[in-house]
Amino acid sequence: MTRSARRTRRTVQVVGATAAALLALSACSSDSESGSGSTSGSGSGEKSGGTEKLSGTVNVFAAASLTESFTELGKEFEKQHPGTKVVFNFGGSDSLAAGITSGAPADVFASASPKTMKVVTDADAASGTPATFVRNRLEIATLPGNPDRIATLKDLTGSGLKVVLCDKSVPCGAAAQKALDASRLKLTPVSYEEDVKSALNKVVLKEADAALVYKTDVKAAGDKVEGVEFPEAADAVNDYPITLLKDAPNAEVGKAFIELVRSAEGQKVLTGAGFTAP
Structure with missing residues (x-):
C-alpha cells in the first residue's frame, strides 16, 4: 500500500468515527427529549395551573x-x-x-x-x-322583649315558667346540665329536645318561655327571641x-x-x- 493510500484510509476511519459519535449524541438527545415530554404529559392529569x-x-x-x-x-x-x-x-x-x-x-x-x-x-x-x-357557650333564649324578666340562670327555676332543654345526650344538653350543676340548681324542663335548633324553636313558636341554647343560635334567630347571658356559662364552654x-x-x-x-x-x-x- 502506498503512503498516499494509507493516508486516505486513516482519513476515512477518522471521519467514520466522528460521524458515529455524532449519531450517538443525536440519539441520546432525542431519547431525553422524548422522555421529558412523556413525563410532563402523564403528570398533568386533572391538574390546572399546578393545583389539582x-x-x-x-x-x-x-x-x-x-x-x-x-x-x-x-x-x-x-x-x-x-x-x-x-x-x-x-x-x-x-x-x-x-x-x-x-x-x-x-x-x-x-x-x-x-x-x-x-x-x-x-x-x-x-x-x-x-x-x-x-x-x-350557652345563653338563655327568652320570648321577644323578655316578658318574664329572666336575668339569671336561677330565674329559670321559678314556678310557672316553661323552660326547654336539649336532651342530656347531646352537647347542648350536657353543657346545660354542667352549668346547672356548677350553680347547684335543679331544673325540670317541660321537654327535652333532640338538638339545639329544636329547643330554640319551642321559644320561637311560643310553646316555651325560655330555653338554654347556644349563643350562636340566639344570634341566628334575630328578633324572634331575646338572649340573656349568664356567668355560669363560662363553666360549660364547648x-x-x-x-x-x-x-x-x-x-x-x-x-x-x-x-x-x-x-x-x-x-x-x-x-x-x-x-x-x-
Missing part, C-alpha cells in the same frame, strides 16, 4: 348549631371550586356519630363536643386526629372538633372543605356567627 382540580360531592355531617355558618361556607366552597357540591346533614352530634359508626356515607364530621367525637374515634372511623376549630372520616368517599374534597373551615376566611364567618376562636 376538585370535583364531586362532599358529604358533611355537622352539629345543628353550625347550620347557618356552614351553609355559608358551603356556598363559598362551591364558588371557589366549580364542579363540587357540598351536601350537609345537620343534627344532634350524638345521632350523627351513631350514623357514622353504623356506616353512613360521609366525608367530614364536625361535632359540638369532644365527647361525641370520641364515639367516632373510638370506632376507628376518623382519619387522623380531630382538630378543635371553634368554641361555643369545644367543636372536626375530622376527615376514614372511609370518606371523596377524601380530597373533604380535606379541602376542612381547610376552608380552619382558614382565616372560615374563622371570620364562624366568629361572625358568634363562635369564638379555639
